[in-house]
Amino acid sequence: MTLEKSEKFIILAVALGVILNPLNTTMITVALPAIQSDFQLSATDISWLIASYFIISAIFTPLIGKLSDIYGRKRIFLVGLGLVVVSSILAPLSPNLPVLLAMRGIQAVGTSALFPAGIGIIRHNIRHNQNRVIGTLAVFATTSAAFGPTIGGWLIQFGGWPVIFYVNLPILVIGIALTVMFIPKDKNNMEKAYKLDGIGVLLFSSFITCWMVFLLGLEQGIQIGTLIFAIVLSILFYMYEKRKDDPFINVNFFRKNLNVALIFGQYILTTVIFFTVLLSSPTFIQSVLDTSSYTAGMVMLSLSIFAMIMTPISTRWMEKAGFRIPLLSGVFIGLAGVILLFTIEDQSPLWWIGFVLAVTGISNGIQNIGLQNFLYSFISVEESGIAAGLIMTSRFIGNILASSIYGVAFATGMNVGNMNTMAMILMVVAIVLVPGMLYVTSYKKKEYS
Template sequence: MNRRLIAPLVLGAALNPVNSSMIAVALVPIGIAFDALPAETSWLVSALYLATATGQPVVGRLVDRYGPRTLYLIGSAMVGVAGLIGTLAPSLAVLVVARVILGIGTCAGYPAAMYLLKRARTERPGSVLTLLTVAAQTIVVIGPTIGGLLITAGGWRTVFAVNIPLAAACLILGALRLPRTARVPGPRFDYLGTLLFAATLTSLMLALMGRYWFLALTLIAGAAFVTHQLRIAEPFIDLRVFGGNGPLIRTYLRTLMAQTITYAFLYGFTQWLQAGRGLSPSVAGLVLLPMSLVAIGGSALTGRSTRFRLVLLVGALTQIAACALLLPIGSSTAVWVLVLIAAACGLPQGINNLVNQNAVYHQADPARIGAAAGLLRTFTYLGALVAAAAFAHQGAGLRAFAVFLLAVSTLMLLLVCVETFLVRRTAHQPTSPEPVPSAT
């Protein structure tokens, strides 16, 4: 691949993780500024993930049809507009709109990078994939810390304002370095499937946040979505990847549970550090730093292992232990103890996230690996939405929140214990496949 492409691709792919992690330390200051409850500020998290979960497959298909340059530039411009709206927002509702625009705009970076890597046939793309992965993980590591420092320097609006120079850099680099490509004709886009999917996720989120009558709409929209997807030749999300593949379905369920724990710690624990423990946004961001660093270390230690069940057992057990550590802490707990707890929470995150991704790579039908990978991201976003709903009811306390996390982690352990067929053996599958790099 042309080295001139690396800078815009890495920067574009980093826009989503940086905005996902920085907001964690801004929720409490924003709630104070607009006199909003956690249930209301949690929409700043869920709005981005609802937009991303729906927009990612849409933008990915548009990249295939119109080329990466056009979608990359449009997405970068949307990020800049969202940053400006958030900086000037007079209300929480306008901030939520900014996060929706931000979620859609950040959908373009990763599929644009994958498109260009696929076209780069003269070189092995492994090094660039690794660079994208490391960059995303690093951004998640330092995102809360950067957010805390920005808030200390200029208030919570700087978390939105920083997107303006980032978007400008993407626009300049993208316009100068990304190649122009011809439009590729393709099948008609599944607009109905997109709307049904968005309706299902949105009504599910509202139901999880206490408006339980939306559950009926979730079931109706979900049933209509599944029926429609199975009836058309080119669906919005190819549900045929399940195809009786029990191990793959269970991997998606484990991903949902693991990501629920991951995002609950990232957002819920961070809110408690500020509202319950009284730490400043900058200090709360620094407390979280060991969690992400240990997560990267856990991924590095277990990334090449193909003993999926053993690694998952370790991940599930350490996850339960980390959640249990939250039970006795309170408003007087020493900061160094909170740092150690954050570090302990990082180990299962690094283990579970990577091994579930590697399991999907080996379990999915090779002819549908792209759709399988897309569904893995969908379940990741679903975990983030469940976490957002959980910490919306948290308030300043942590005990009930810790009990919820223990319940989810225990269910995951039970699912791992009953798993006897982690890798789907087929005639076309190699006996000792190489593990794949993690993607955030």
């Protein structure tokens, strides 16, 4: 077998691993009504089921990225795949929420290992069009996330919510086989001095969790004590990390690149809108409109297809027109999509909900790829690794905030009134995005050089 064919199998193995995190974060959205009914859960419980996955992913993705550089990327990649196998077999057997949370936690750790280890494998084993390959993997991840609700909706029709875990197994079998057969065994760097930033990890996980507790408790009023504790932990984390030579999260990167930090902020807010809509829509379609998971999945196609279609279109648009006009267009289209959420009622036809979701999909397709490309246009090659890691962390933070909004907005149940409450919160986010995008796109590349 020629090297080129081997490279193709390496890329396929990594791609199968990379899609598992985004696929499993969104596929479960269609299963939420069934899980909520089976375990008699509240909206807050459901929020923790979703948000805990992102909190664990946000913690372990950068951590395992460092470990893979030392202990071997192929080894860590296989460990990640193995953990997902365990969780995919045991999660459907969960008798209650705590066990399901534990299994989802194992799954989150496993899938968190796959992205950083996979990118490391590509960078060290693929010699042809490496950047294009990494870009393709990003499209794979985005596409799998967008199609997660539709895939989940189809599968649940045949075996209930447990089947969304079993569907991972064929992907895992192929991924493990390709990894063992085609990915070269890399050298260990265990002689390299490495000190785990344990305090940084502890502070990061503590302040993220504390903010989640505060946000999910807003339905009962503002918890001043929790808010103060969250703020103190955030400040302590920042002060501690900025003095570390090898920090868990490189906060000095943001200090030295304040305008780049604003791009990450825009990315977080964009993710908040997209994932809040993605998280709430399948449950609304099933619970309020009284449809099946299959129907909900079909309606969600409008969100995923338009998000996917706009990715290559936006890339070409920005190559010709620059970033400012496309990104501003994406922001205003997103604002229009949020406004349209107020038109959704308990008697709304499915085609209209599909149209509203399509508008959100178009906006996200433009902003998701646009902000990433815009960021990399200002980042040196030497800093591309940290930028990629921070993009993933930003996405997880956006997803965590979206989970909090879902828990607060629908604390009293899924209905039109609470949907309007959610839309009102997202309206504020969409409005904040406008001046933010005007500001960050006003900078020229030379200002970052």
